[in-house]
Amino acid sequence: MLFVTGTDTAVGKTHAATVLLHELQRLGFQVGAYKPVCSGAEIDAADAVAPASAQQYFWSDIRRLQRACALPATITDICPQRFLAPLAPNVAAAAEGRQVDDDLLSGGLDAWQNRCEFMLIEGAGGLYCPLSDRSTVFDLLQQLNCPVIVVAGNRLGVISHTRMTVELLRQSGRSVAGIILNEIVPPDPGDDDVSRSGNALQLQKWLPEIPLLQIGWNGTHLQSADCRLSVQEWLTSTAAAAAHCWKTRMNTEVDAH
């Protein structure tokens, strides 16, 4: 298992997860994709004029993960709990008179047993985003006990947000496999925006022991910002740690039954 978290909502966790899926699959790994809960549905354009009851909702994160995953998977395999409002999942659930099922957050992974070498899991929002009324992304991560990738949206503020996220993970014993600095704003060719162009160097300076990768605007590939290792080396070692963790979970599940 490999958990993709981020410095905030809308920093490119899903975008980075799809890039990771493509890159890992290109290296031959069989990777499943999972999001424990998703909030914020959209309506297919073709349905926009249909009466509300007939409208087909979809969840962009689930659709993007499903399309990027090379293994056959239903929407429920990818994400077993889905809510309409674009709010924290527990708040979105309450708006429908429902509750997020805490056990199903990790329990939904059981559907993937023996179907892949490991799972790529995307959270929602940042580390302390509530998932249910009782638990946050961070709690789920602690329960899953797996390596983490931190997606950092490249904008002013990213240095502090990334360091806080990494510090919390490290203090709690999580292994941070890497930081992905993701371009969430299109480049302006006439203007070198120093509030963004200097952030990779700063992250390397303040977090020198964590591999730093980058995804460009509309980028479909990972780039290494870390001269110590290539993207392929990083992917291979990260996949090995993720596979070990998934195997451990499956063995534990088998023992429990």
Ligand SMILES: Nc1ncnc2c1ncn2[C@@H]1O[C@H](COP(=O)(O)OP(=O)(O)OP(=O)(O)O)[C@@H](O)[C@H]1O
């Ligand atoms: N590198 C990129 N290039 C171009 N667009 C991007 C890039 N990264 C993200 N985006 C766009 O920015 C928006 C937010 O990205 P994304 O949905 O991946 O964020 P997220 O962190 O997964 O958010 P959430 O907390 O809702 O899961 C999306 O429209 C996405 O397509």
Ligand SMILES: C[C@H](N)[C@@H](CCCCCC(=O)O)NC(=O)O
């Ligand atoms: C609606 C968003 N897109 C996202 C939830 C983000 C909630 C952030 C809450 C917070 O930390 O303040 N949903 C999701 O990832 O399924």
Ligand SMILES: [Mg+2]
């Ligand atoms: Mg997302």
